Amino acid sequence: MAPILIAKxxxxxxxxxxxxxxxxxxxxxxxxxxxxxxxxxxxxxxxNCITGFYTPEEGQIIFNGHEIQGFRxxxxxxxxxxRTYQNIRLFANMTALENIMVGRxxxxxxxxxxxxxxxxxxxxxxxEALAEAQRLLNFVGMSGLGDQMARNLPYxxxxxxxxARALASKPKLLLLDEPTxxxxxxxxxxxxxxxxHLRDELGLSILLIEHDMKVVMTxxxxxxxxxxxxxxAEGKPEEIQRxxxxxxxxxxxxxxxxLGGSEAAATV
Amino acid sequence: xxxxxxxxxxxxxxxxxxxxxxxxxxxxxxxxxxxxxxLLAAGxxxxxxxxxxxxxGPGRLLQTAFAGGLGGLLLGLYPYLGQWVDFHYMFVxxxxxxxxxxxxxxxPTAGLVLMVVAGAALGALLAALTLPGRFWRNAIIEAxxxxxTVGMLSDLFKGMTIGGIFTPFLNAEGLNYIGAVLVFGLTIxxxxxxxxxREQRAALEASGEAPKTPAQxxxxxxxxxxxxxxxxLALPAVLGSxxxxxxxMVGLYVIMGLGLNIxxxxxxxxxLGYVAFFALGAYTMGLLTSTGPLGIAHFTFWEALPFSIxxxxxxxxxxxxPVLRMRGDYLAIVTLGFGEIIRILALSNWLKPFIGGAQxxxxxxxxxxxxxxxxxxxxxxxxxxxxxxxxxxVAYRLRESRLGRAWMAMREDEDVxxxxxxxxxxxxxxxxxxxxxxxxxxGAIFASYVGSIFPHxxxxxxxxxxxxxIIVGGVGSLPGVVVGSLALVGLPELLRxxxxxxxxxxxxxxxxxxLLKPEGFWPEPIRKRELRVEESGD
Numbered sequence: 001m002a003p004i005l006i007a008k009x010x011x012x013x014x015x016x017x018x019x020x021x022x023x024x025x026x027x028x029x030x031x032x033x034x035x036x037x038x039x040x041x042x043x044x045x046x047x048n049c050i051t052g053f054y055t056p057e058e059g060q061i062i063f064n065g066h067e068i069q070g071f072r073x074x075x076x077x078x079x080x081x082x083r084t085y086q087n088i089r090l091f092a093n094m095t096a097l098e099n100i101m102v103g104r105x106x107x108x109x110x111x112x113x114x115x116x117x118x119x120x121x122x123x124x125x126x127x128e129a130l131a132e133a134q135r136l137l138n139f140v141g142m143s144g145l146g147d148q149m150a151r152n153l154p155y156x157x158x159x160x161x162x163x164a165r166a167l168a169s170k171p172k173l174l175l176l177d178e179p180t181x182x183x184x185x186x187x188x189x190x191x192x193x194x195x196x197h198l199r200d201e202l203g204l205s206i207l208l209i210e211h212d213m214k215v216v217m218t219x220x221x222x223x224x225x226x227x228x229x230x231x232x233a234e235g236k237p238e239e240i241q242r243x244x245x246x247x248x249x250x251x252x253x254x255x256x257x258x259l260g261g262s263e264a265a266a267t268v
Numbered sequence: 269x270x271x272x273x274x275x276x277x278x279x280x281x282x283x284x285x286x287x288x289x290x291x292x293x294x295x296x297x298x299x300x301x302x303x304x305x306x307l308l309a310a311g312x313x314x315x316x317x318x319x320x321x322x323x324x325g326p327g328r329l330l331q332t333a334f335a336g337g338l339g340g341l342l343l344g345l346y347p348y349l350g351q352w353v354d355f356h357y358m359f360v361x362x363x364x365x366x367x368x369x370x371x372x373x374x375x376p377t378a379g380l381v382l383m384v385v386a387g388a389a390l391g392a393l394l395a396a397l398t399l400p401g402r403f404w405r406n407a408i409i410e411a412x413x414x415x416x417t418v419g420m421l422s423d424l425f426k427g428m429t430i431g432g433i434f435t436p437f438l439n440a441e442g443l444n445y446i447g448a449v450l451v452f453g454l455t456i457x458x459x460x461x462x463x464x465x466r467e468q469r470a471a472l473e474a475s476g477e478a479p480k481t482p483a484q485x486x487x488x489x490x491x492x493x494x495x496x497x498x499x500x501l502a503l504p505a506v507l508g509s510x511x512x513x514x515x516x517m518v519g520l521y522v523i524m525g526l527g528l529n530i531x532x533x534x535x536x537x538x539x540l541g542y543v544a545f546f547a548l549g550a551y552t553m554g555l556l557t558s559t560g561p562l563g564i565a566h567f568t569f570w571e572a573l574p575f576s577i578x579x580x581x582x583x584x585x586x587x588x589x590p591v592l593r594m595r596g597d598y599l600a601i602v603t604l605g606f607g608e609i610i611r612i613l614a615l616s617n618w619l620k621p622f623i624g625g626a627q628x629x630x631x632x633x634x635x636x637x638x639x640x641x642x643x644x645x646x647x648x649x650x651x652x653x654x655x656x657x658x659x660x661x662v663a664y665r666l667r668e669s670r671l672g673r674a675w676m677a678m679r680e681d682e683d684v685x686x687x688x689x690x691x692x693x694x695x696x697x698x699x700x701x702x703x704x705x706x707x708x709x710x711g712a713i714f715a716s717y718v719g720s721i722f723p724h725x726x727x728x729x730x731x732x733x734x735x736x737x738i739i740v741g742g743v744g745s746l747p748g749v750v751v752g753s754l755a756l757v758g759l760p761e762l763l764r765x766x767x768x769x770x771x772x773x774x775x776x777x778x779x780x781x782x783l784l785k786p787e788g789f790w791p792e793p794i795r796k797r798e799l800r801v802e803e804s805g806d
Binding site (some may be wrong): 052053072077083089090091092093094095098103105110111112114115116118122126165169 | 690691698
């Protein structure tokens with residue numbers, strides 16, 4: 001598999017704080033990868049560097065063969081990267097369908113005069129956009145909720161609507177920032193199935209930030225662990241679970257040595 | 269407590285001079301607008317008090333009556349003590365006429381007693397009003413307010429060309445008893461009728477008998493639209509010249525409101541310097557068509573109109589560029605400054621040789637139309653109506669497009685909108701450009717309509733008016749702009765006495781709106797699109 005996204009030595013500083021410190025990371029096409037780490041480790045900052053909200057001071061981000069670091073967010077989205085947010089950020093006073101149709105913005109091309117004169121281009125694009133929005137709404141299991149204001153939707157539906165909105169731009173890479181935050185075990189299991197389904201059905205590559213270890217270990221094919229802006233480990237789920245540096249970062253030095261010791265003793 | 273508050277509110281309106289100013293206009297029979305202001309001010313407080321009161325019928329009656337009496341005492345003490353104390357020293361509005369008004373034309377003591385009794389009676393009446401069910405209570409309140417409004421606007425009916433048919437119901441000023449009872453009764457009848465129909469429809473739907481004929485809503489919509497067009501076209505013939513003029517002012521504000529609604533309502537960019545584009549449109553029209561010494565081109569109205577719009581549009585983009593990175597309050601402050609800069613430039617000595625400084629531009633040509641020239645307010649009514657039509661059409665169609673959705677996404681969350689692939693720079697600039705060009709259109713028509721323009725016609729107040737009318741009508745709502753313009757521009761034009769208290773009224777209206785109906789009088793309807801898809805899919 002060819003890599004869809006390569007990050008090389010990405011560094012982002014805020015004043016004296018190095019939020020992301022020369023990070024290297026590669027996502028294979030069609031895979032599900034995760035970034036984990038304690039709070040403040042720089043995971044979301046890394047996301048923001050990829051999507052163009054921040055410009056990294058050093059390093060390269062290569063998406064699909066093009067360098068994209070320093071591009072404006074709308075340009076990055078046009079290239080095929082879509083994202084969701086840790087705290088849901090829907091367009092609250094627009095309906096669910098309108099939210100999805102906004103997501104389709106980069107694929108539409110009609111201008112203001114097309115809209116005023118209702119040219120054939122406008123009619124065709126609007127019709128397609130509405131049909132596609134409807135299809136995506138069904139895809140995320142929300143048919144019948146399309147005319148609801150986004151702010152009136154239940155929490156789980158809002159999460160799924162955010163994903164539908166991201167999918168509307170037909171991305172090649174989907175970034176999900178804590179997709180199961182605030183969900184109960186049932187909803188979480190549902191979301192895991194849904195993310196797998198996304199990859200299998202649509203052939204997307206997916207990068208997750210997630211705190212729920214069960215989710216991460218179940219669906220990721222590759223995991224990167226960050227702490228204080230640095231990548232401290234990378235590998236398959238089972239490798240990460242055994243890595244003493246990861247345990248140290250999560251549970252503290254003492255716990256790690258104790259754990260490592262007892263584990264060593266157990267395996268011997 | 270409530271009584272004192274009611275009295276204090278009534279006293280406040282009295283002391284700022286409103287009661288006296290308004291007392292010159294009779295509204296219903298011998299009740300003047302001044303009386304009604306007092307009744308409404310104190311009544312609202314007492315009514316809310318009665319609503320909150322949890323005691324049973326007679327107890328509530330007594331308590332509210334007591335509160336009303338207390339309020340009456342407070343208000344009555346002012347003219348009573350006025351015998352010995354010189355209130356004029358503190359409250360400059362104090363005058364013998366005001367005292368006479370508040371004493372009901374009687375001696376001080378009798379006046380005080382009567383005021384207490386009147387307050388108590390008002391309290392008891394309002395408490396009695398809270399006793400029947402919610403429906404009847406609201407019906408009575410609505411009917412009273414409608415009667416008062418009709419009474420205030422009764423001059424209107426006389427100004428109409430068909431004013432004759434209303435004379436049996438009118439006094440020299442205001443409604444007479446027959447008219448008042450008639451209006452009151454008709455409103456109640458309408459409210460009851462509307463409820464009956466609603467209930468019937470709900471019952472039909474509940475029993476599942478409502479036949480779903482997809483063509484019906486469409487034909488009905490066309491019929492409504494047709495009737496509306498006919499009414500709009502026939503209106504000036506019925507209203508006469510003065511009222512057409514009032515409608516024209518409303519119409520110019522509607523065009524501006526539709527433009528600012530794109531900037532503020534759709535794109536969420538708070539623009540307080542909107543009058544600048546109106547001024548630019550007007551000045552361009554003036555310079556290009558004036559036959560006076562300042563005219564530079566002697567164009568006709570129609571030749572100059574595109575220039576007015578384009579100048580405003582370019583100014584909109586020029587203002588947009590420096591404020592691209594600004595949000596919320598900062599944007600408001602910068603645009604506010606821009607509006608003032610344009611006005612001060614128009615006043616300046618530096619530009620005086622070109623645009624006339626404080627003397628303005630005179631002798632602006634009227635628009636020709638075929639072999640005729642549009643001169644009277646009635647002629648202009650049709651021109652402005654056409655302008656509104658175009659603006660409405662453009663605003664509506666833009667709303668339903670990729671650009672409209674991009675604007676609204678930007679209003680909701682700028683960062684996320686950008687992450688959805690929306691180019692913030694062009695999207696913001698198009699919003700400013702469209703808003704400004706509507707304003708330029710309005711300004712151009714204004715210049716031609718009044719025939720001469722002066723810098724002081726383009727003050728900050730216009731920007732504030734336009735913004736207020738959008739808020740009152742409902743932010744982002746197209747019909748809301750029309751409703752807001754009628755309420756905030758049309759009413760004050762008709763109620764001359766309000767002129768002095770216009771800002772007070774605006775403040776009251778805005779506070780009331782925010783508390784009671786934050787979404788506006790006619791909020792934007794939620795577009796139902798999912799059903800339509802399913803229907804067409806079947």
